[in-house]
Amino acid sequence: xxxxxxxxxxxxxxxxxxxxxxxxxxxxxxxxxxxxxxxxxxxxxxxxxxxxxxxxxxxxxxxxxxxxxxxxxxxxxxxxxxxxxxxxxxxxxxxxxxxxxxxxxxxxxxxxxxxxxxxxxxxxxxxxxxxxxxxxxxxxxxxxxxxxxxxxxxxxxxxxxxxxxxxxxxxxxxxxxxxxxxxxxxxxxxxxxxxxxxxxxxxxxxxxxxxxxxxxxxxxxxxxxxxxxxxxxxxxxxxxxxxxxxxxxxxxxxxxxxxxxxxxxxxxxxxxxxxxxxxxx
Amino acid sequence: xxxxxxxxxxxxxxxxxxxxxxxxxxxxxxxxxxxxxxxxxxxxxxxxxxxxxxxxxxxxxxxxxxxxxxxxxxxxxxxxxxxxxxxxxxxxxxxxxxxxxxxxxxxxxxxxxxxxxxxxxxxxxxxxxxxxxxxxxxxxxxxxxxxxxxxxxxxxxxxxxxxxxxxxxxxxxxxxxxxxxxxxxxxxxxxxxxxxxxxxxxxxxxxxxxxxxxxxxxxxxxxxxxxxxxxxxxxxxxxxxxxxxxxxxx
Numbered sequence: 001x002x003x004x005x006x007x008x009x010x011x012x013x014x015x016x017x018x019x020x021x022x023x024x025x026x027x028x029x030x031x032x033x034x035x036x037x038x039x040x041x042x043x044x045x046x047x048x049x050x051x052x053x054x055x056x057x058x059x060x061x062x063x064x065x066x067x068x069x070x071x072x073x074x075x076x077x078x079x080x081x082x083x084x085x086x087x088x089x090x091x092x093x094x095x096x097x098x099x100x101x102x103x104x105x106x107x108x109x110x111x112x113x114x115x116x117x118x119x120x121x122x123x124x125x126x127x128x129x130x131x132x133x134x135x136x137x138x139x140x141x142x143x144x145x146x147x148x149x150x151x152x153x154x155x156x157x158x159x160x161x162x163x164x165x166x167x168x169x170x171x172x173x174x175x176x177x178x179x180x181x182x183x184x185x186x187x188x189x190x191x192x193x194x195x196x197x198x199x200x201x202x203x204x205x206x207x208x209x210x211x212x213x214x215x216x217x218x219x220x221x222x223x224x225x226x227x228x229x230x231x232x233x234x235x236x237x238x239x240x241x242x243x244x245x246x247x248x249x250x251x252x253x254x255x256x257x258x259x260x261x262x263x264x265x266x267x268x269x270x271x272x273x274x275x276x277x278x279x280x281x
Numbered sequence: 282x283x284x285x286x287x288x289x290x291x292x293x294x295x296x297x298x299x300x301x302x303x304x305x306x307x308x309x310x311x312x313x314x315x316x317x318x319x320x321x322x323x324x325x326x327x328x329x330x331x332x333x334x335x336x337x338x339x340x341x342x343x344x345x346x347x348x349x350x351x352x353x354x355x356x357x358x359x360x361x362x363x364x365x366x367x368x369x370x371x372x373x374x375x376x377x378x379x380x381x382x383x384x385x386x387x388x389x390x391x392x393x394x395x396x397x398x399x400x401x402x403x404x405x406x407x408x409x410x411x412x413x414x415x416x417x418x419x420x421x422x423x424x425x426x427x428x429x430x431x432x433x434x435x436x437x438x439x440x441x442x443x444x445x446x447x448x449x450x451x452x453x454x455x456x457x458x459x460x461x462x463x464x465x466x467x468x469x470x471x472x473x474x475x476x477x478x479x480x481x482x483x484x485x486x487x488x489x490x491x492x493x494x495x496x497x498x499x500x501x502x503x504x505x506x507x508x509x510x511x512x513x514x515x516x517x518x519x520x521x522x523x524x525x526x527x528x529x530x531x
Binding site for chain 2: 039042043044045046047048050067072073077079080102104105106107108109110111112114117119121122125148149150151152153154187188215216217219221
């Protein structure tokens with residue numbers, strides 16, 4: 001498809017998770033948008049879609065997927081794409097995103113976000129798959145940088161170059177997860193600021209902020225079960241101004257606290273963005 | 282190494298019982314492989330625990346975890362959605378616990394309720410339009426979420442006791458007469474009910490396109506009192522309509 005401009009959406013949002021459905025259904029949650037896990041609403045019907053339809057009447061919705069597997073050598077699954085498109089047509093989201101990863105091959109699905117080797121062959125495959133998905137969805141996608149715990153012997157470029165090349169070749173945009181940058185930087189020993197400096201700022205449409213856990217063997221694990229930690233806030237504060245108008249979101253998937261706690265984190269994200277603007281002025 | 286070969290090796294590694302090494306990963310980065318190996322199993326076990334909550338409660342943590350390990354070792358996840366992974370878990374339990382048929386029945390009920398929860402929507406019947414129907418020739422559209430299972434245990438009682446969090450759930454019992462457990466969704470709420478074999482036969486006939494008149498005739502032919510059979514069929518239809526088991530009549 002010819003490159004399509006995706007207008008920016010500036011705002012502060014949260015993931016739509018079951019413990020907080022009531023607040024979203026009543027419209028009382030003071031957020032600018034909500035993000036859904038697309039797959040949780042790709043069933044045939046019932047309460048999930050009923051709830052989403054009601055929430056969509058009140059809030060803009062971003063669709064965030066975990067199963068497209070854009071890096072799989074098998075290519076994309078037609079059934080999955082058809083269901084994703086049906087949901088996107090129904091919800092009319094701000095945008096549709098998924099991860100720079102693969103989830104399985106030869107009929108096996110790990111249901112995990114597996115790391116890609118950063119090679120020319122993987123780049124060609126990911127570009128072909130993203131192009132196909134964008135054509136079928138009839139909209140540009142956002143691709144999120146992953147957290148990773150290994151590298152590959154065949155890697156021939158850093159992740160930031162791989163992402164930049166993806167955007168250049170496919171016209172896709174980026175969902176930049178600051179926590180994932182911090183986790184991968186710690187695990188692989190690179191400079192997170194160098195990574196963020198190399199990302200094409202004009203392609204970033206959304207930012208994720210999340211927490212992580214310390215695993216065994218000295219690795220950080222992207223668990224989304226803790227508040228955003230200070231080093232991730234510090235990175236965010238340093239770079240947020242560079243990305244201009246973006247949608248910022250607190251991502252929490254486990255040990256989900258009361259909504260007020262997440263709103264407190266979101267307020268901090270807002271304040272840091274404003275103070276970053278003030279410092280620049 | 283080609284991308285396809287690397288990904289095939291990676292998947293074979295994930296499916297092994299314990300984390301090993303991968304030739305495509307440099308020595309200094311091998312430690313991270315354990316994260317993926319552990320996460321894969323944890324994700325699948327969590328998916329089973331999420332769907333089979335009452336079965337888990339009945340089995341207890343240790344036996345449920347053991348059943349999950351057996352299921353994961355023998356069932357490769359293939360669907361794009363994790364929600365499909367529990368399909369067939371009741372067969373794993375039937376193999377593991379042949380002397381406890383209530384376990385497979387409980388798992389089937391947990392699974393079918395979840396399936397109904399996300400199943401296709403159905404319209405409500407317009408009761409005002411029913412007065413114009415030729416009932417002898419009427420054909421019934423059955424709720425697309427309806428699932429049926431012949432059961433030989435008091436599974437419905439057990440499931441409800443677990444759902445209610447009762448500290449003294451009843452003991453599992455073998456039914457003197459087998460029955461059929463049905464699951465469907467009425468509006469947004471999944472429901473279940475135990476029905477007799479005769480009602481199940483009528484439901485199957487309706488699903489297969491028999492008219493209501495033909496269903497009544499079949500019920501009358503196997504009853505001693507034909508008037509009573511007609512009354513039973515009428516009451517049954519009234520309940521099916523009220524509970525959205527029937528979603529359209531044409």
